[in-house]
Amino acid sequence: MSVLHHVPASRSFRILWLLHEMGLPVRLKTYRIGDGSLRDPGFLALSPAGRVPALEIDGKVLFESAAITQYLCETRPLSGLAPGPDAPERVPFLQWLSYAETQASLLADLNLQMVFLRPPAQPSPAVVKLQVARLRASLAPLETHLKQQDWLLESGFSAADTMLGYNLFAVPYFVDLAPFDNLQAYIGRIEARPAYKAARAMDGPQAFYDKPFYPVPEGA
Numbered sequence: 726m727s728v729l730h731h732v733p734a735s736r737s738f739r740i741l742w743l744l745h746e747m748g749l750p751v752r753l754k755t756y757r758i759g760d761g762s763l764r765d766p767g768f769l770a771l772s773p774a775g776r777v778p779a780l781e782i783d784g785k786v787l788f789e790s791a792a793i794t795q796y797l798c799e800t801r802p803l804s805g806l807a808p809g810p811d812a813p814e815r816v817p818f819l820q821w822l823s824y825a826e827t828q829a830s831l832l833a834d835l836n837l838q839m840v841f842l843r844p845p846a847q848p849s850p851a852v853v854k855l856q857v858a859r860l861r862a863s864l865a866p867l868e869t870h871l872k873q874q875d876w877l878l879e880s881g882f883s884a885a886d887t888m889l890g891y892n893l894f895a896v897p898y899f900v901d902l903a904p905f906d907n908l909q910a911y912i913g914r915i916e917a918r919p920a921y922k923a924a925r926a927m928d929g930p931q932a933f934y935d936k937p938f939y940p941v942p943e944g945a
């Protein structure tokens with residue numbers, strides 16, 4: 726059985742969800758950001774930057790969610806969750822995998838500024854304003870794309886959706902999704918998936934956010 730090193734509601738959820746989409750069994754080893762558990766030498770030996778996800782599977786240890794996603798898709802091609810190297814949709818698939826991390830890095834900045842900083846450190850209103858604007862801008866092409874199709878790839882649901890779809894559950898803490906009808910419909914389709922529901926049931930409650938929305942601080 727695989728072991729997923731996991732923080733509830735973090736980027737390791739992408740892998741938890743993908744494993745459920747593939748029907749692969751998984752055991753969770755759960756950590757908490759900020760309590761030092763991710764800096765333990767035993768964990769750093771698995772994931773050198775002290776980040777989740779790390780996945781133990783097939784006698785290997787992998788870190789980085791996009792790499793794990795690609796590995797799982799390549800070693801389990803019958804799952805049909807990624808186009809092969811010569812398939813016409815290979816390029817958009819790879820692009821959306823990386824786009825998910827471009828967007829997640831904006832979320833990580835906002836989490837750091839608005840959620841994880843502790844007094845006397847204060848968030849920078851200018852940086853938060855800029856990163857919120859960049860996050861909103863990263864949603865616009867998705868909104869247009871998902872007007873024409875249900876999933877990121879025209880052919881249907883894929884592991885690009887587990888990578889990028891995950892982000893959209895963190896975005897509403899910083900950007901109001903009300904004007905993004907197609908993204909809201911996409912989120913609804915995700916939430917209806919049995920594998921998503923099963924993964925959420927295993928995920929556990931998020932421990933980052935203590936309010937539903939974090940506005941840009943005064944002074945920007």
Ligand SMILES: N[C@@H](CCC(=O)N[C@@H](CS)C(=O)NCC(=O)O)C(=O)O
Pocket residue numbers: 732735736737758763775776777778788789790791826
């Ligand atoms: N590019 C990495 C990012 C992983 C990452 O930064 N994960 C966060 C949780 S979303 C983490 O482990 N943070 C712990 C820390 O920064 O100490 C991936 O996609 O796996």
